[in-house]
Amino acid sequence: MKKGGLPLILILLTAIVSGCISGETQNQTGTTSSSVPTTATSPVLTSTSPYSPPPKGEFGLPEGNYRAIYTGLDKSCPTGRVPVRFAYYSGNETVKSVSLRGSFNNWAEWPMKEENGTWSTTVCLRPGKYEYKYFINGQWVKDMSDDGTGRPYDPDADGYADDGYGGKNAVRLVEGKESFYVEFDPGNPAYLSVADNRTVVRFEAKRKAVSSAVLVTDRGNYTMKLQVWWDSGEVWRTEVPFVEPMRYYIVINSADGGRFLVLNTSESPFFSFDGIDRFPQLEWVSNGIAYQIFPDRFNNGNESNDALALDHDELLLNQVNPGRPLLSNWSDPITPLHCCHQYFGGDIKGITEKLDYLQSLGVTIIYLNPIFLSGSAHGYDTYDYYKLDPKFGTEEDLREFLDEAHKRGIKVIFDFVPNHCGIGNPAFLDVWKNGKQSPYWDWFLIKRWPFKLGDGKAYVGWWGIGSLPKLNTTNPEVREYLIGAALYWLDFGFDGMRVDVPNEVLDPATFFSELRERVKEKHPDAYLIGEIWTLSPEWVKGDRFDSLMNYALGRDILLNYARGYLSGEAAMKMMGRYYASYGENVVAMGFNLVDSHDTSRVLTDLGGGSLGDEPTNESIQRLKLLSTLLYTLPGTPVTFQGDERGLLGDKNHYDEQRYPIGWDQVNEDVLNHYRALAELRMRTPALRSSAIRFYTAKNGMMAFFRGHDDEVLVVANSWNRPAKLELPQGEWRILWPEGRMGVTVLGSIEVPGVSVLILERS
Incomplete structure (x- = not known):
């Protein structure tokens, strides 16, 4: 559903490093680095000579001239970054949560802490100009220059800029000087992870500043290779062919002839990996091919349950925007209700009927859009998190589907919506009826009562939409209700979940760490995916998700490259930033998609036209290029239902990308291409x-x-x-x-x- 820890920096200086900045900061600040020369009693190893390890059987620091870079002092900003404090005084206003979002973190959510009425956080930023906003009680601030009393939300802002939505972002100007740098943090999976049963160690450096590097361990030495790059930086990588305890450090030879050792601390110079994989890669995902199904529009296997959609549609409850839902035949034309309230009768039995077809595509993972009781065709307004929507069939139908899928080696993932529910949710209806006397009053964020169902001004809803009341996930009862539902369906037989808009959930750090802990305790191989559209590594560090919906790779990079909008150099540099940001274990579990129910179809995006048009030969060729890239990158490629048949659909026309699949129509050339890609991937282990x-x-x-x-x-x-x-x-x-x-x-x-x-x- 969609409406719309920075890594630590180790600055390697060619001169003696100046004093460090002191003061406490949050995890976004990284760690301190310092540089000290060693004795010069032995010859200096140059960038053109190989690394000389200690004598066999010994593990220690080499002799010779080098500069030591200590990374284990988590006290202040690294040299080259500046501590910047962001603050908000809430006054008499009731504030439950405040988060910082800005151009410095891809508008992701960094929680702020409250003390004596002031919410604040300090982050380490490189010099530059940044725009940002506060996210208060689950809602974006509209105008950062005016909190409603004529005062700015952040008194330290340096200015304001139009946000493009009729509001204003605040602006901060961070002064300083950029220096030569290297980044390494063994606590971040982007730098140390276990992938494909190997220990992977990487570091980031300034572009073309390193000539060679070696990982030195007490088990042997491993040459590091330049892996990926972009305009200003690059990543060097090596892998150790085991996952066992080891001590290690990194030797870096700079392009100008310098020698650096990346160490832990002066008292304890060696890094220590205990050999425990605390963020395991799910190999069934890495080896998989995924397929997304929008159940109402996939296949109708039982016409007798079609009309059941009409008796609990949200329009029948809505007192502000009432209406009548529509039940259509499979090939009826699109109406203005198509997005949300035009039903076509697709169901669980219909998916079961197509399992052999999906198996012929090499599909090993099915992702289902919401199937639980709701008031819409899309299902993101959940009424009952513990009940299958009868329009999709019975629990016996669902059991048969899961059993038949598992027989074919196909895992199934459900869609989970913890941020908001529907107005037909019994807890919300109880609040509507009883106000503060309701035991569920604190489950929601009510602004005034009594109210009409559907009045987005009376309570907080997703993006202000009255049919989607926001859940108060800071309430332990709400968390227990939601996490209990997730566990219920995993116990039922599902293999994982995709989580809707996790960045908008209140107190996401607490909620998703608890969700992960409890899910992985009972179902360690369950796959957890977050719907995050941007490059956001803070969500996949081992405490929340296994993967994100990788639109940042599929749409921002691959789609624009396949369109011809990006050159090969530009696309590769963007991919460099992408692969540098995530742990290799995360990359291997990537949920890699280009289009979905929330976007136009990929063939339409490539110039193929809208629903009912005949796609051009060039658009078909560009689809083949794009899908081939998707199938050859790490992670699992994801196909939105019907893309493999050459379907078209423009999101701007009532979400026509969700139109039912016409099973009597297919582009055989495209279908055969997707089947051939699956065979290629399965017979080529490197892919x-x-x-x-x-x-x-x-x-x-x-x-x-x-x-x-x-x-x-x-x-x-x-x-x-x-x-x-x-x-x-x-x-x-x-x-x-x-x-x-x-x-x-x-x-x-x-x-x-x-x-x-x-x-x-x-």
């Missing part, structure tokens, strides 16, 4: 691995390695004209496209326009 490393990018072309030994090379060209690629050394055998499979090449290869080549080392 299911966690490992990716960039090779090159130029003009419309980009190329990257897959696999732990760079054994597969994926080359894409989004421009219409051919491109020439100089291949890595050795012979390469073509795996894709099928028409050239098995051909051996070396030296260079021509990449046709709007196409992908996949090669494997011979």
